[in-house]
Amino acid sequence: MISLARFVRRIAAVPMALAIAIAGSAFAQGYPNHPIRIVVAYPPGQSTDIATRYFASKLSAALNEGVVVENRPGAFGNMGTAYAARATPDGYTLIMGASGTHALNPALYDNTGFDAEKDFEPIIATAFIPMVISVNPSLNIKSLPELIQLARSRPDKIDVALPSVTAQLVLEMIKRQNVPLFAIKYKGSGEAMTALLGNQVPVLIDTVAASQSQFGKIKPLAVTSAKPMTALPEIKSVAEQGLDGFNVVAWNALMAPRGTPVEIRDRLAAEMRKILALPETTKALHDLGFEPAPAMDHEQLVAWLRSERRTDADIIRSAHMKAD
Structure with a gap:
């Protein structure tokens, strides 16, 4: 394969913007020719990590090249995300972006070590992660x-x-609907669920992924997605129960460092769309408590991510939320 330096010298007479585009296209034609890594900014075993490993396996088969997951947890996801932001934009380092790292953290922290919009180029949204509002059965309510x-x-x-x-x-x-509820913060899902099961607190809000294994012991009242989940149609959404327009979900989206050639991003997006269309992918995501993300073209994806960041930042500021 011709080196980039020799290639660029051959087209030195071509205007710089066109030269860069042609060079990027040359790289993309041979992509991939060595393993790809997908950074997960959270510890192994979490739902995002499990889903990413599923996608990595499928993407490896589609690309006929190794795709590995690299966990880089720390600082509530900021550490691994900052690492990915500084990676060479050649398509060989990607990140499974999350609503926490790419929408919430920028509004919570003065310095995350990265710019969620300027440092990354989204490839495809992979999953929506609804929350569920559950209660201890002793509360004796059903909706x-x-x-x-x-x-x-x-x-x-x-x-x-x-x-x-x-x-x-x-x-x-x-609470914006004049509902006086009071927050008790826990370090993680395990502690929060233990508190609910022990009736130390009567209500829990957590992901469906973290809660569904206890649905026989707790009472789920509502999911926070706009509509009920496909895998749990019996649990009505918040919007269906009187709070019109309510839609708050966590999410995952595969992203690349800014500057990654568009041809590479398009190739990855095309392969990921095929993977997301597989019935086994839908089942794998449902088993995790996820919903497959709806299809969006690149412009729609960029606009949606910008809207998510703006909406979350508005809520965080108006509620005076602080990073713990």
């Missing part, structure tokens, strides 16, 4: 309107376990 009515009748009594910033985002959105 979100009943919880709202109970909270309004006991305006200083109903505590809610929150294991994440996204869970707090859901709570703040509900």
